[in-house]
Amino acid sequence: xxxxxxxxxxxxxxxxxxxxxxxxxxxxxxxxxxxxxxxxxxxxxxxxxxxxxxxxxxxxxxxxxxxxxxxxxxxxxxxxxxxxxxxxxxxxxxxxxxxxxxxxxxxxx
Amino acid sequence: xxxxxxxxxxxxxxxxxxxxxxxxxxxxxxxxxxxxxxxxxxxxxxxxxxxxxxxxxxxxxxxxxxxxxxxxxxxxxxxxxxxxxxxxxxxxxxxxxxxxxxxxxxxxxxxxxx
Numbered sequence: 666x667x668x669x670x671x672x673x674x675x676x677x678x679x680x681x682x683x684x685x686x687x688x689x690x691x692x693x694x695x696x697x698x699x700x701x702x703x704x705x706x707x708x709x710x711x712x713x714x715x716x717x718x719x720x721x722x723x724x725x726x727x728x729x730x731x732x733x734x735x736x737x738x739x740x741x742x743x744x745x746x747x748x749x750x751x752x753x754x755x756x757x758x759x760x761x762x763x764x765x766x767x768x769x770x771x772x773x774x
Numbered sequence: 775x776x777x778x779x780x781x782x783x784x785x786x787x788x789x790x791x792x793x794x795x796x797x798x799x800x801x802x803x804x805x806x807x808x809x810x811x812x813x814x815x816x817x818x819x820x821x822x823x824x825x826x827x828x829x830x831x832x833x834x835x836x837x838x839x840x841x842x843x844x845x846x847x848x849x850x851x852x853x854x855x856x857x858x859x860x861x862x863x864x865x866x867x868x869x870x871x872x873x874x875x876x877x878x879x880x881x882x883x884x885x886x887x888x
Binding site for chain 2: 666671674698706707708709710713753755761762763764765766767
C-alpha cells in the first residue's frame, strides 16, 4: 500500500537555527497536508499543497510540494521555542490520507 | 478549536475486556475518523465514517469495530482488548472527503491495556 516516509525522526536545534523536515511518498500524491502536534496535544492542521512545485509561506514556515508530487518539505527559519513539537506530513493517495511518522523538533533556548 | 470531545480521556483496562471510546462533534461534519498514534508510526487510520451508518476500514482495523448512529457520535470498540492496542486514540472530523479537506482532531484518549 501507499507509504509516506518522513525524515528525520528527531531534530534538536539551538534557538535561532533553521529546521527542515522532508516527506517522501512511494506513489504520486493528489495533495499533501502538514500538521503540528505540541507535546501532550493533538495534531493541528497547518497547510495543504495541491499543485506540482507549489510553495507556500506562513511567516517563518515555508512549505514545498515537489514537481513530481511525490515529496514535500517544511522549512522553519530562525526557530523559536514556540516551534517545539512534532510535525507530520499527510499525503492523499487513492482514497485515504496517509500520515508520515513525524519529525519531533526540540529546541535549546 | 473545533467542537470535538473524546471520552474517556484516559482508561486502563485488562486484556480480554471490551472497551468503547466515544467521539462527539458539534460541527455537523459528515466525515469522522479514528486514528491510533504510536511512537515511530505516526497516525494510523483505524476506521472512518462518511455518514450515519456508513463506515469503512482503515489500514489497522483488525480487532476494532465502529458505529455511527447519529451524525455527532462515532464510537470505537475494541472487542477484546490486547496489550498491542495500548495507544493514544484520536478522533478527527472533516467537512468532506477523505483528504481534500483539513482534518480537525479531538484531544485524544490514552488507553492502557494491562
